[in-house]
Amino acid sequence: MILIYTCILGVFLLWTIINSLFMPRLKGTGDENGLVSILVPLRDEERNVSELVQSLKKLTYQNIEVLLLDDHSTDQTLDLLFRYTKNDQRFTIIQGKDLPEGWTGKVYACHQLSERAKGDYLLFHDADLRLSPSAIQAALSLMKKRKASMLTGFPAFPVSLFLEKLLVPLQHFVVHFHLPIGPANGTTLPSFTAAHGAFIMVHQEAYKQVGGHASIQETLLDDIDLAKAFKKKGRKVLLANITNMVTCYMYQTNREVWEGFTKNLFPGLGRSRFLIMMLFIFYGLFYVGPLVLLPIGLYTFMTDSLQLTLFIPYLLIVLQKLWIDGRTNQKMTLAFLMPLSAIAFMTLLIHSMRTGLKQKGYVWKGRTYS
Template sequence: MSAVLIIFFVWTIVNSLFLISLPKRPHVADLPLVSVLVPLRNEERNVARLVRSLKRLTYSRLEFLLLDDQSTDGTEALLRQETAGDHRFTIIRGKALPDGWVGKVHACHQLAERAKGTYLFFIDADVQLKPMVIEKLLAVAKTYDAKLVTGFPSFHPRSLPLVGKWLVPLQHFFVLFHLPLALANYTMMRSTTAAHGACLFFERAAYEAIGGHAAVKNELVEDVMIARKMKAHRHRVIIANVSTDVVCYMYETNKEVWEGFLKNVYIGLNRSPFLVFVLSMFYGVFYVTPLVLAPLSLIYGWTYALPLLIIVAQKAYVEWKTERSCSTCYWMPVSALAFIVLMYASMRAKRYEWKGRTYT
């Protein structure tokens, strides 16, 4: 087992070399208008941090469109309070959700209709941006002739509940371990596509050419699906390491973590029971069993603890590369077990609930 796990570790390191880094000192020759688009539904806890983050952005040609998507809390009032006096901000009241649409997708569609920018930057309300992120994303788009630049934000483990510490950092692990990044970034293969809704930086012309969010109106995993649409239309998609400049405060309770992942996992696996079984066996054997073997090292020698040390080191590398923290790497066996349970729960669910809405 240890030899196989070492191969997995080496593969993760090699694969990570194809994750595009954001430039530290970006140079942008021209300054196109960029529209920063944010859907918000019951996000009063995030409004102040979000708006203050947007105000610190250093790019000179920006407009901010913030859509209150039928919130039942104080989101709209806080938005108006925090943006008062800044002409760059426009607050939009979202329309009622039509049949056949997913809530967030409809909100993004409305935002795009009102945007004026040459580039459309969709982010989530729980995101905090570093000041030069627009320049960096624009530089990557120009350098690689990319029509969509996306990436997975960093997460602050201290802000996550316990279940969040198990599951949230796995997103980076799956990308660096399972997604062949050379194919993802340098080919048009739709199957090698990943994206994160917290960071979707589109060239507007390409976005409109594929039909925008209307093309994925009924998709719960709309970020991945719209990235696949881009590739289907021969538009280049770049997955970048945006964790240096995009920070996400995703969940505050274990219930939120569970419901958030429950709605995405089985759909993300193309609703395939076979994939659920295969991944359960894979993670059970290689990432849960090492925790069972480790205590035997007290009787039979240190080699029984080696598999556990390797998977923790693999996870630590991923966190160092993308999370800027190695504080949750020790949870790897528990994270793998939680992921297996989550897959089966997601597969068995008859409907999914999120932000007060129900989807099937």
């Protein structure tokens, strides 16, 4: 049984390595060709405004406009936006309208931004994102090379909080392991789709053809649903490894980590209790199980050297995580915490499902969504 178990984990490792090779990286500069509208929704983001604006000012792509929408912030976000963008004609500040019935907050903010945008390309950009100076050229170059109507990717995630270290890098793990990246990037099948809302670049013509954010107004999963909308219209969506040029500082507290993942997991799995339980069992068996085998192997090692084989499952899951962390600019030492990450993920699966089934709603940015 241990041999079969070990072989399965070995296959997981091999699959992850091969699968990751189908995800192209951002590289090169490319020519400046077309106006790019950088669209940033902000709600209570005073902690991010200064570094956000400084990052955008350092971009070397010259043909840009930056639209910043304050979505009824209760802190100093709006005042800081005016202060840090003063006398820079590339920046336009918009005060968001009241949220209509049937819309989620970020989706409506993105919709308002898109209506004001003049660019040939639109970059939906979260406030906690930081771009390298040549990121715009690299993204445009890759889009044109691959003839994609949308380009998205999961940024690099610097982590410092305990829950961040366990959960945030799992976003890369889930994509590299569970998503067949070849079909995702090579076909327009909506079932093979992943996206990250912090960085989504689209061709405006295609965006209008699919109905834009107005076509997904009620969703909590705006990134995935927008990508699916593109694919349903036969438009190519490219998932790229953008970690060398795009960095995201997602959370400031462990509570934010918990609430952020809670609102996404159950809806992201189609509110399927079956899928939740299958994933719970899967991660318990293959990613917590090796941790259980470690002390058994250690205890019996002194009497039976063959029990060294009980260490191999743990080594394999660490190597799998290590491969992904290495490709996504993550701290490599976090790979050794993979069993703890699995336990945290399993706990959140159940919590997200229970929250959804109780119909109390998911809380985010001061708003409650069902």
